[in-house]
Amino acid sequence: MVEVKRITSTAEITQGEKYVLVQYGDKKLDSRHSRGHTLTIESRHKPDALKQVEFHTAIDGAKRLAKDEGIKTVYVLDHPDSD
Numbered sequence: 471m472v473e474v475k476r477i478t479s480t481a482e483i484t485q486g487e488k489y490v491l492v493q494y495g496d497k498k499l500d501s502r503h504s505r506g507h508t509l510t511i512e513s514r515h516k517p518d519a520l521k522q523v524e525f526h527t528a529i530d531g532a533k534r535l536a537k538d539e540g541i542k543t544v545y546v547l548d549h550p551d552s553d
Contacts, residue, residue: 472536474529474544483545490532492525493547506541507532 475482483489488506495510509528513521525548532544 472533472544473542474533474546476546476548478547480545480547487543488539488541490536490541490544491547492528492532492544494521494525506539507535 477483480491483491486505490506491508493508493510494513496512496514497510498512499508499510501508501510509532511521511524511528516524529544529546536542536544
């Protein structure tokens with residue numbers, strides 16, 4: 471089972487752990503890296519309700535991706551203005 475953890479900083483991600491990260495950013499992006507994936511949801515110029523729907527959809531997708539790749543944790547950096 472995939473665990474979803476809400477974080478306030480990427481520094482909270484355990485060193486060396488494989489993970490999927492969902493975060494807000496300037497543009498939509500799905501990037502693969504040596505420790506897993508980062509899904510970025512565009513947050514600019516969108517109503518809050520739409521941002522929330524897209525973000526929750528991305529979390530669901532991240533959970534499926536993590537399960538398919540044997541990754542145990544999805545981290546959610548859920549503050550629209552966080553880096």
